[in-house]
Amino acid sequence: MKSEQATGSVASTLRRLVLTVAGLNFAWFWVEVAVALAIGSVALFADSVDFLEDTAINVLIALALGWGARHRAIAGKVMAGILLVPAAAAVWQAVAKWGDPTPPDVGWLAATAGSAAVVNGVCAWLLARVRTSGGSLSRAAFLSARNDVLVNVAIIAMALVTLWSGSGWPDLVLGLGVVALALHSAMEVWEVASEEHLAAKALAGEDID
Numbered sequence: 001m002k003s004e005q006a007t008g009s010v011a012s013t014l015r016r017l018v019l020t021v022a023g024l025n026f027a028w029f030w031v032e033v034a035v036a037l038a039i040g041s042v043a044l045f046a047d048s049v050d051f052l053e054d055t056a057i058n059v060l061i062a063l064a065l066g067w068g069a070r071h072r073a074i075a076g077k078v079m080a081g082i083l084l085v086p087a088a089a090a091v092w093q094a095v096a097k098w099g100d101p102t103p104p105d106v107g108w109l110a111a112t113a114g115s116a117a118v119v120n121g122v123c124a125w126l127l128a129r130v131r132t133s134g135g136s137l138s139r140a141a142f143l144s145a146r147n148d149v150l151v152n153v154a155i156i157a158m159a160l161v162t163l164w165s166g167s168g169w170p171d172l173v174l175g176l177g178v179v180a181l182a183l184h185s186a187m188e189v190w191e192v193a194s195e196e197h198l199a200a201k202a203l204a205g206e207d208i209d
Contacts, residue, residue: 042175046090076193101168117152
Protein backbone atom coordinates (compact mmCIF):
# COMPACT_ATOMS: atom_id res chain seq x y z
CA MET A 1 0.00 0.00 0.00
CA LYS A 2 2.79 2.41 0.94
CA SER A 3 4.58 1.60 -2.31
CA GLU A 4 1.45 2.41 -4.32
CA GLN A 5 0.98 5.66 -2.40
CA ALA A 6 4.61 6.62 -3.03
CA THR A 7 4.23 5.87 -6.73
CA GLY A 8 1.06 7.92 -6.89
CA SER A 9 2.78 10.81 -5.09
CA VAL A 10 5.69 10.78 -7.56
CA ALA A 11 3.27 10.74 -10.51
CA SER A 12 1.27 13.60 -9.01
CA THR A 13 4.40 15.68 -8.45
CA LEU A 14 5.70 14.98 -11.95
CA ARG A 15 2.34 15.84 -13.53
CA ARG A 16 2.16 19.14 -11.65
CA LEU A 17 5.71 20.08 -12.64
CA VAL A 18 5.38 19.23 -16.32
CA LEU A 19 2.12 21.16 -16.63
CA THR A 20 3.81 24.18 -15.01
CA VAL A 21 6.70 23.85 -17.45
CA ALA A 22 4.27 23.47 -20.36
CA GLY A 23 2.55 26.72 -19.39
CA LEU A 24 5.84 28.61 -19.17
CA ASN A 25 6.97 27.31 -22.55
CA PHE A 26 3.69 28.08 -24.29
CA ALA A 27 3.67 31.65 -22.98
CA TRP A 28 7.25 32.30 -24.02
CA PHE A 29 6.80 30.77 -27.47
CA TRP A 30 4.67 33.75 -28.46
CA VAL A 31 7.29 36.21 -27.23
CA GLU A 32 10.20 34.59 -29.05
CA VAL A 33 8.43 33.87 -32.32
CA ALA A 34 7.26 37.48 -32.56
CA VAL A 35 10.75 38.87 -31.97
CA ALA A 36 12.43 36.28 -34.22
CA LEU A 37 10.17 37.10 -37.16
CA ALA A 38 10.51 40.84 -36.56
CA ILE A 39 14.32 40.83 -36.58
CA GLY A 40 14.82 37.93 -39.01
CA SER A 41 16.89 35.64 -36.78
CA VAL A 42 17.26 31.98 -37.81
CA ALA A 43 18.62 30.90 -34.44
CA LEU A 44 15.95 32.69 -32.44
CA PHE A 45 13.20 31.35 -34.70
CA ALA A 46 14.44 27.78 -34.16
CA ASP A 47 14.47 28.41 -30.43
CA SER A 48 10.94 29.82 -30.50
CA VAL A 49 9.66 26.69 -32.24
CA ASP A 50 11.49 24.72 -29.56
CA PHE A 51 9.34 26.39 -26.90
CA LEU A 52 6.25 25.09 -28.69
CA GLU A 53 7.82 21.65 -28.95
CA ASP A 54 8.54 21.68 -25.20
CA THR A 55 4.90 22.55 -24.55
CA ALA A 56 3.78 19.49 -26.52
CA ILE A 57 6.28 17.20 -24.80
CA ASN A 58 5.24 18.22 -21.29
CA VAL A 59 1.51 18.03 -22.03
CA LEU A 60 1.99 14.53 -23.47
CA ILE A 61 3.96 13.52 -20.37
CA ALA A 62 1.09 14.64 -18.14
CA LEU A 63 -1.33 12.57 -20.21
CA ALA A 64 0.91 9.49 -20.33
CA LEU A 65 1.71 9.21 -16.61
CA GLY A 66 -1.19 6.85 -16.02
CA TRP A 67 -0.08 4.47 -18.77
CA GLY A 68 1.80 1.20 -18.43
CA ALA A 69 5.50 0.73 -19.24
CA ARG A 70 4.85 -0.38 -22.82
CA HIS A 71 2.75 2.67 -23.66
CA ARG A 72 5.21 4.99 -21.91
CA ALA A 73 7.96 3.56 -24.10
CA ILE A 74 5.91 4.24 -27.23
CA ALA A 75 5.21 7.77 -26.01
CA GLY A 76 8.94 8.21 -25.42
CA LYS A 77 9.63 7.37 -29.05
CA VAL A 78 6.99 9.90 -30.09
CA MET A 79 8.85 12.46 -27.97
CA ALA A 80 12.04 11.66 -29.83
CA GLY A 81 10.27 12.50 -33.06
CA ILE A 82 8.90 15.75 -31.61
CA LEU A 83 12.46 16.79 -30.72
CA LEU A 84 13.17 16.95 -34.47
CA VAL A 85 10.62 19.74 -35.01
CA PRO A 86 12.99 22.61 -34.18
CA ALA A 87 15.60 21.03 -36.42
CA ALA A 88 13.24 21.12 -39.40
CA ALA A 89 12.28 24.74 -38.62
CA ALA A 90 15.92 25.79 -38.42
CA VAL A 91 16.74 24.13 -41.75
CA TRP A 92 13.78 25.86 -43.42
CA GLN A 93 14.84 29.26 -42.15
CA ALA A 94 18.50 28.63 -43.02
CA VAL A 95 17.68 27.69 -46.60
CA ALA A 96 15.48 30.77 -46.96
CA LYS A 97 18.31 33.07 -45.82
CA TRP A 98 21.25 31.23 -47.37
CA GLY A 99 21.66 33.54 -50.35
CA ASP A 100 21.65 36.75 -48.30
CA PRO A 101 22.11 36.19 -44.53
CA THR A 102 21.45 39.71 -43.23
CA PRO A 103 22.35 40.23 -39.56
CA PRO A 104 19.47 40.40 -37.05
CA ASP A 105 19.06 43.26 -34.57
CA VAL A 106 21.67 42.48 -31.92
CA GLY A 107 19.99 44.28 -29.02
CA TRP A 108 16.66 42.52 -29.38
CA LEU A 109 18.44 39.23 -30.09
CA ALA A 110 20.52 39.29 -26.90
CA ALA A 111 17.68 40.57 -24.68
CA THR A 112 15.22 37.96 -25.91
CA ALA A 113 17.73 35.11 -25.64
CA GLY A 114 18.67 36.24 -22.14
CA SER A 115 15.09 36.22 -20.91
CA ALA A 116 14.50 32.87 -22.61
CA ALA A 117 17.54 31.45 -20.79
CA VAL A 118 15.95 32.44 -17.48
CA VAL A 119 12.67 30.74 -18.38
CA ASN A 120 14.42 27.60 -19.60
CA GLY A 121 16.70 27.59 -16.56
CA VAL A 122 13.67 27.57 -14.25
CA CYS A 123 12.11 24.75 -16.29
CA ALA A 124 15.32 22.68 -16.21
CA TRP A 125 15.62 23.22 -12.44
CA LEU A 126 12.06 22.05 -11.88
CA LEU A 127 12.47 18.98 -14.08
CA ALA A 128 15.93 18.01 -12.75
CA ARG A 129 14.32 16.72 -9.56
CA VAL A 130 12.08 14.27 -11.44
CA ARG A 131 14.06 13.45 -14.58
CA THR A 132 14.50 9.81 -13.51
CA SER A 133 10.97 9.36 -12.16
CA GLY A 134 9.10 9.06 -15.46
CA GLY A 135 11.55 7.14 -17.63
CA SER A 136 11.98 8.36 -21.19
CA LEU A 137 9.13 10.84 -20.76
CA SER A 138 10.62 12.94 -17.98
CA ARG A 139 14.08 12.47 -19.49
CA ALA A 140 12.81 13.97 -22.75
CA ALA A 141 11.45 17.00 -20.92
CA PHE A 142 14.62 17.55 -18.90
CA LEU A 143 16.95 17.13 -21.87
CA SER A 144 14.91 19.58 -23.90
CA ALA A 145 14.91 22.24 -21.15
CA ARG A 146 18.63 21.77 -20.50
CA ASN A 147 19.48 22.03 -24.17
CA ASP A 148 17.38 25.17 -24.47
CA VAL A 149 19.50 26.91 -21.83
CA LEU A 150 22.64 26.01 -23.78
CA VAL A 151 21.11 27.33 -26.99
CA ASN A 152 20.08 30.60 -25.32
CA VAL A 153 23.61 31.18 -24.01
CA ALA A 154 24.98 30.40 -27.47
CA ILE A 155 22.56 32.91 -29.02
CA ILE A 156 23.78 35.64 -26.66
CA ALA A 157 27.39 34.86 -27.60
CA MET A 158 26.43 34.83 -31.26
CA ALA A 159 24.82 38.26 -30.86
CA LEU A 160 28.19 39.64 -29.71
CA VAL A 161 29.93 38.05 -32.69
CA THR A 162 27.28 39.51 -34.99
CA LEU A 163 27.84 42.95 -33.46
CA TRP A 164 31.58 42.63 -34.06
CA SER A 165 31.38 41.20 -37.58
CA GLY A 166 28.25 42.89 -38.93
CA SER A 167 27.46 39.61 -40.69
CA GLY A 168 24.38 37.38 -40.73
CA TRP A 169 26.43 34.21 -41.03
CA PRO A 170 26.89 33.62 -37.25
CA ASP A 171 23.10 33.55 -36.84
CA LEU A 172 22.77 31.14 -39.76
CA VAL A 173 25.50 28.82 -38.49
CA LEU A 174 24.03 28.73 -34.98
CA GLY A 175 20.61 27.95 -36.41
CA LEU A 176 22.13 24.89 -38.03
CA GLY A 177 23.81 24.05 -34.71
CA VAL A 178 20.35 23.76 -33.17
CA VAL A 179 19.70 21.02 -35.72
CA ALA A 180 22.65 18.97 -34.46
CA LEU A 181 21.58 19.44 -30.83
CA ALA A 182 18.02 18.32 -31.54
CA LEU A 183 19.24 15.22 -33.37
CA HIS A 184 21.48 14.26 -30.43
CA SER A 185 18.67 14.66 -27.89
CA ALA A 186 16.25 12.70 -30.07
CA MET A 187 18.74 9.83 -30.28
CA GLU A 188 19.19 9.74 -26.49
CA VAL A 189 15.46 9.69 -25.81
CA TRP A 190 14.89 7.01 -28.46
CA GLU A 191 17.53 4.78 -26.85
CA VAL A 192 15.96 5.10 -23.38
CA ALA A 193 12.48 4.44 -24.78
CA SER A 194 13.77 1.35 -26.60
CA GLU A 195 15.23 0.02 -23.35
CA GLU A 196 11.89 0.55 -21.61
CA HIS A 197 10.09 -1.27 -24.40
CA LEU A 198 12.39 -4.28 -24.07
CA ALA A 199 11.93 -4.27 -20.28
CA ALA A 200 8.14 -4.21 -20.70
CA LYS A 201 8.28 -7.18 -23.07
CA ALA A 202 10.49 -9.09 -20.66
CA LEU A 203 8.09 -8.48 -17.76
CA ALA A 204 5.24 -9.71 -19.94
CA GLY A 205 7.16 -12.91 -20.73
CA GLU A 206 7.39 -12.07 -24.43
CA ASP A 207 10.33 -13.03 -26.63
CA ILE A 208 12.92 -10.29 -27.06
CA ASP A 209 14.28 -10.11 -30.60
